[in-house]
Amino acid sequence: AQKVTQAQTEISVVEKEDVTLDCVYETRDTTYYLFWYKQPPSGELVFLIRRNSFDEQNEISGRYSWNFQKSTSSFNFTITASQVVDSAVYFCALSEGLTSGTYKYIFGTGTRLKVLA
């Protein structure tokens, strides 16, 4: 069965430190999609990035970067020079194709990041 593991329950860093959030997934699908979401203290879920299984290029967006490695089934998220506003719970997710042709989205348990001033 498909599965998403975020082994880091909570991480605390001091502002300006770099931090990497780990995500490991399991799937039998050859085509799949991975996502990261941010949930700030206000509670909403904000989409950050999508990656498909055929695109292993790393992506950088400002202070955020993502490292996708099929060989290790990992899709890790790095925040460079962290800021207090980065404090949030971050979720990794995998879309699972069903025999009916539809998709389900499976989430990890989340990593709570605390950035201390």
Next chain:
Amino acid sequence: NAGVTQTPKFRVLKTGQSMTLLCAQDMNHEYMYWYRQDPGMGLRLIHYSVGEGTTAKGEVPDGYNVSRLKKQNFLLGLESAAPSQTSVYFCASTQGAGNSPLHFGNGTRLTVT
């Protein structure tokens, strides 16, 4: 553009009471989902719908029912609330095909006493 709207935002129920959570989206999305979020357990799928008039069970469907009578609305019902259903409930929608991100509502915090 409102996106995905959930009502109510907060609710307190007594054990055995019933209620319906409403999710409305204005993006013409086919796919809609109900998740619950509990500490340490991430987001778990309750039910989902791939189109008007269709629903399917997710990971934790027991104690819940859903209906999708109109494409833009996805209702989640609790017929007889239990304390174990105390949670934050999120509705989401997407265009589909697995490569589209989910668009989430702001959540409903439900407490069952």
